[in-house]
Amino acid sequence: MSSSSSASARHEKYYVPESSSLAVRATIGLILSVFGAALVLNDMTYGSGDEPSASVWVLAVGLMFFTFTLASWFGTAIRENLKGMNSNQLHQSYVLGMFWFIFSEVMFFAAFFGALLYVRQFVGPWLAGEGDGGRMNGLLWPGFEFAWPPVTTPQEVVGGVDAQVIANNGAFVSQEKSMAPADAHAWYAWLPMWNTLILLSSSATVHVAHTAILADRRREFNRWLGITVGLAVIFLGLQAAEYYEAYVLYGLTLNSGIYGSTFFMLTGFHGFHVAMGMTMLLIQLVRSVRREHFTATDHFGFEASSWYWHFVDVVWVFLFLFVYIL
Amino acid sequence: MRKRVAGLILAFLSPMSVAQNQVNMSPGVTEIGADIFELHMLIMWICVVIGIAVFAVMFYSIYAHRKSKGHQAAQFHESTKVEVAWTVVPFLILIAMAVPATSTLLEVYDNDEAELDILITGYQWKWKYEYLDESGEPVAFFSNLATPQEEIYNTDQKGDNYLLEVDEPLVLPTNTKVRFLVTANDVIHSWWVPEIAVKRDAIPGFINEAWTRVPEEGIYRGQCTELCGAYHGFMPVEVHAVSRPEFDAWMAAKRGDLTGMTNG
Amino acid sequence: MGDHHHGPAQGISRWLFTTNHKDIGTMYLWFSFAMFLLGGFFAMVIRAELFQPGMQLVEPGFFNQMTTLHGLVMVFGAIMPSFVGLANWLIPMMIGAPDMALPRMNNWSFWILPPAFLMLASTLFMEGGAPAFGWTFYAPLSTTYAAPSVTFFIFAIHVLGVSSIMGSINIIATVMNMRAPGMTYMKMPLFVWTWLITAFLLVAVMPVLAGAVTMMLMDIHFGTSFFSAAGGGDPVLFQHIFWFFGHPEVYIIILPAFGVVSQIIPAFSRKPLFGYASMVYATASIAFLSFVVWAHHMYTVGMPIAGELFFMYATMLIAVPTGVKVFNWISTMWRGALSFETPMLFCIGFLILFTLGGFTGLMLSIAPADFQYHDTYFVVAHFHYVMVAGAVFSMTAAIYYWLPKWCGRMYNETMGKTHFWISFIGFNITFFPQHFVGLAGMPRRIPDYALQFADFNMMSSIGAFIYGASQLLFLYNVVATIVAGKSVSDEKVWDGAEGLEWTVPTPAPYHTFEEPPLVPKPVGTI
C-alpha cells in the first residue's frame, strides 16, 4: 500500500470489493424467476390448461438460482466482515442501505393503504350516489348501498355475477361477511387481536435480544431471538387460520370485490414480509448458535434484521387499525 | 405534395385565419369556450412577455459578455435581494392567473338546473347517446365512424370531414342547458368537442357530468381523446345543434323509428 | 487487504464482473444510448406513419404499440439510465470518494436492466402484440382488455423498479457517507445535490409504481377489483397511484439535468454559479411540491372541484422554484466571460427550450384551459420540450463536457457544433408545430388524423428525421473521439471548470481518490 498521508490517518480505507460474479448470477436468477412467473401466470389465465408446461420449471429453477446466489452473496459479505475488511465507514453504508431499503418498503405498502383509503372514502360513497356521485347510482348501480366492510359489490346488486362483463366478481357465501370485530363469534376468537399482541410482543423480545448482545450475553441473546422467531411462526400460523376462516367459512376471497382485494393484498403482502423477516431472524439465530457470530460491537446482520422486524410490526399496527378496526 | 408545401408557406404568412393550418385554439361558440379561450390567451401572453424579458437578458449577456470580445468575468455570485425578488414577483403573477382560472373552473362545474339530460356511453369504438329527460319512448342510438375504409387506406379520395363524420350525429337544441352524463361500457374513453369546450372522461362504472348551452345552430366535430385501444383514432363525435322546433320534430321522428329498440 | 492499484481485467469478464464505478457508468451510458436509438427508431415509425393522413405503413394496433414502447423505452431505458450512468462516473469523483458505497450492488443494478428491456421488447413478437395502452397504461385498457404480453410488461416494470431503487440507495449512501473530509453538504457540486434529491424521489415513488403494477397483475390473474367499479373499485384509482409515481418521475428526469447545466454554465461563463444555496433550496422545493401535484394529469377524470383547485394551485406553484433556477443560470452568465463550445451551446439550447416547455407546462396546469389541451398534441409538444430539449440536450452537453476527462481525448469541435445546430433546428421543426395542431384539436395517440392537420404533421415528421439523423452524427463523433481523438492531458480540460473531478489526471485513472483528497475551496464560496 502506498505511503500513508495525513488524510489516510484520519480516514480508514474504504473496502471496494474485487470484481465479482455475484451480480451476474443474481441477475440470471432474478430474470429467470420473473420470466417463469409470467409464463406460469399466463398459462393459468390464458392457457388451455391441459398441456403440461415447462413454465413451472423455469420459475422453480430461477427461484432456486436466485436464492442460492443471495445466500452466497450474504455469505461473502459476512466472510469479509469476519476477515476484518469492513471499515466503520462501510458499516455506515450498510446502515444507510438498509434504512432506505426499508423506506422503499414503506412506500410500497403506502400504495396499498392509499388504495384502501381512497376506495373507502371516495369510491364507495360515490357508487352509492352520495356527494359527487350524483346520478351514478340511479343509472348504473341502482340499489347499491355502501358500507364498510361492504356486504355486497355493486355488481351483485344489479344482477349477480354474470350479469355484466365489466369486471371479475364473486360473492360472499356466509352470514358473517367480514373480518371485522363485530362479525367475530367472540372476542377471544378474534384472531387479529391475538396477532397484534403476538407481533407487539415479538418486537419487545427482539429488542431484549438486542440488549443482550450489546452486553455480550450470548445465551440470553439466543434465547430471546429464538422466542421472537417462535412468535413469528405462531403469527403466521394464526394468519393461515384467519385465511381459512375467510376463504372457506366466510367465502371472502380475492374475487369478492374490493373488500377481498384490499384485505388479501394488505394482509398477504404483510404476511409475506413477516415470512421474510422471520427467515432473516432465523438465519441470525443459526449464525449465533452454530458459528458464534456477533459481538457486542459487531452484529449488523442481526441489527438490520431487527429493524426490518420492527418495520413489519409497525405495518401490522396500521393494518390492524385500518383493515380490521376502522 | 406541392400543394401541401404551398399550404405550409401560407400557414406562416397568414396564421390564425384559415381553418386549414389553424395554429391557435378555437374560441368556439359557447360562453365557456370563449372564457377558456380568453384564459388561454391571457396565460400565453403572460408567458410570452416573461419569456421575452428573460431571454433578452440572456441574449444581451451572450452578445456583450463574450470572452472573444475580451470581456473579463465578474465574480459576484450571490444576492439575497434578487433571490427574494424573483421568488415573490412570479408568485404574484401566478395569483393573477389563478383568479380568472378559478372563476372559469367554477363555471365549468356548474352542472345544476339542466333542461335536458343525455347519457353518453363510450364503447370500443363508438358512442351511444340516450336522451333521458324526455317523456315518452326513450331515444337511444349508436354513433359510428362514417368514413369508408377506402378513404382510410388511400384507395379513394379523402372527403372534407375525413375521420370526423359519423352515421348518426348527436342532435342538440340550441339555447338549452344540456347536461351530459358521460360513462363507458368497456375501457376509458373521453368525449370531446372543442367548439363547445366539453371534454369529459368516460369511465366504466362511473358517471361524469358536463354541460353546455349552444347558442348557434351548426355542426360541431370532435373526437375521443383517451386512448381506448386500436381504433381510438376512429371514434369521432359529431354534434348537430338545431333550433328547438327542429329538435322536437327530430325527436318525434326518432321515437317513431326507434319503437321497440333495446339497448344493443 | 487487497491491493487496489491495478487496472481493469481483460475481456468480457471486466464488464460482467466489475465493481468499478467508472466501468459501470460506462455501461449505463452505452446501454442508455442504445435504448435512445431504439426508442428513437420507434419514434421514427410513428412520425413516418403520421407523415400523411391515411394509414400507410402500420396497422392502428401496431401504431399504439409503437407509441407505448417509445414512451417506455425513452423514459425508463434512455433517460433514467443515462443519468444514473453519469452519476456513477461523476459523483465519486466530485465528492472525493474511491467508488460508490456499495459496488457489487451497483453492478447488479445495471445488469438487470438489459434483460428486463429484452423481455419488454420481446413482447413485440408475442401473440396479441406488445403493450398498446400508452406508457401510462391506464386500467382497464391495460388489465381486462390487454394482450397477454401485459404480464411480461408488468414484471419488466418490477425489475426496472428494483434496479432504480438499488441505484438510488447506492447514490444516497455514497453521498451521505463517502464525502471526503471537508466536503460538507453545502460545498457539494450542484450535480451531486440534484442527484441526492432525485434519489430520494426515486426511493419514494418507484415502490408505488411497483404497487400499481402489482394491483394490475392481481386484477388480471386473480380476479381482484382494484380498478373495476363492478367490484367496488375504480379505474381512476389506477391513475391516482400511477401519477403519484408519474409526476415525481418527470422531475426525476429533469433534476439531474438541472445539475448538469449548473456545472457547465459556470464553467463557460468563467464565473461561479450564482445563488448556489438558493439553487439547492429550489431543487428541494421542486421535489417536495412534486408529491402533491399528481392529479394535474387527471383534470378531466371528474374529480370534485376542491381537488381540482388544490392540484391546480399546487402545480402552478412549481413555476416559482423552477423560475429561481432559470434566473440563477442567467445571472451566472451575466457579466461572465462567455465562450460557446459545444457543451455550452447545448446548455443554452436547454435554457431556451426548457423554459418554453415550462411555460406550456404552466398553461397546462390551468385546469379549465387544460380541458381543451388535455390529450392533444399540445401536451406532446410540452413534454418533448422539457424531456428532449431538457433532459436529452443536457445529457448531450454532459457527454461533450466530460468525455475528454473520461477518455483523455478531445472531440471534434466543428462536428459538435454542427450536431448542436442540426439538433436545435431539427428539434424545433419537429415539435413546435405540434403546439399548433394540438391547439387546433388533434388528439394524441392516433395513427391517422383529419385533413386540416396534414401540413404541420408533415413538417413535424421532416423535422423528426432531421433530428434523428443528427443523433447519428453524435454517435460518430463520440466513437471517433474515443478511438482516435486528439489527446488531451491537462487535468483541467476546460479553463473555467471547477471541482474535484478536474484535479485528477486526464484521462481519469481506473481508481481515483483511494486516499481522500484535500477539498479545495469550492465553487460558491469567497
Ligand code: HEA
Ligand atoms: C422532464 C419532464 C417534465 C417537466 C420538467 C415538466 C414540467 C412541468 N409540467 Fe409537465 N409533463 C411531462 C413532463 C414534464 N413536465 C410529461 C411527460 C407529461 C405528459 C405525460 C403523459 O400524459 O404522457 C406532462 C404533462 C403535464 C400536464 C398534464 C397535461 C395533460 O395531460 O393534460 C401538466 C398539467 O398541469 C403539466 C404541467 C407541468 C408544469 C407546471 C411544469 C413545471 O415544472 C414547469 C415550470 C417551469 C417554468 C414555468 C418555466 C421557467 C420559469 C420562469 C421563467 C419563471 C417565471 C414564470 C412564470 C411565473 C410564468 N405537465
Ligand code: HEA
Ligand atoms: C425522454 C423521453 C423522450 C424522448 C427523448 C422522445 C423523443 C422523440 N419523440 Fe417522444 N414521447 C415520449 C418521450 C420521449 N420522446 C413519451 C413519454 C411519449 C408518450 C407516449 C404515450 O403516449 O404513451 C412520447 C410520444 C411521442 C409522440 C406521440 C405519439 C402519439 O401520441 O401517438 C411522438 C410523435 O411525434 C413522438 C416523437 C418523438 C420524436 C420524433 C423524438 C426524437 O427526439 C427521437 C430522436 C432520436 C432518434 C431518431 C434516434 C436516433 C437515430 C436513429 C435510430 C437512426 C434512424 C433514424 C433516421 C435515419 C432518421 N413522441
Ligand code: CUA
Ligand atoms: Cu374511445 Cu379513444
Ligand SMILES: [Cu+2]
Ligand atoms: Cu406532471
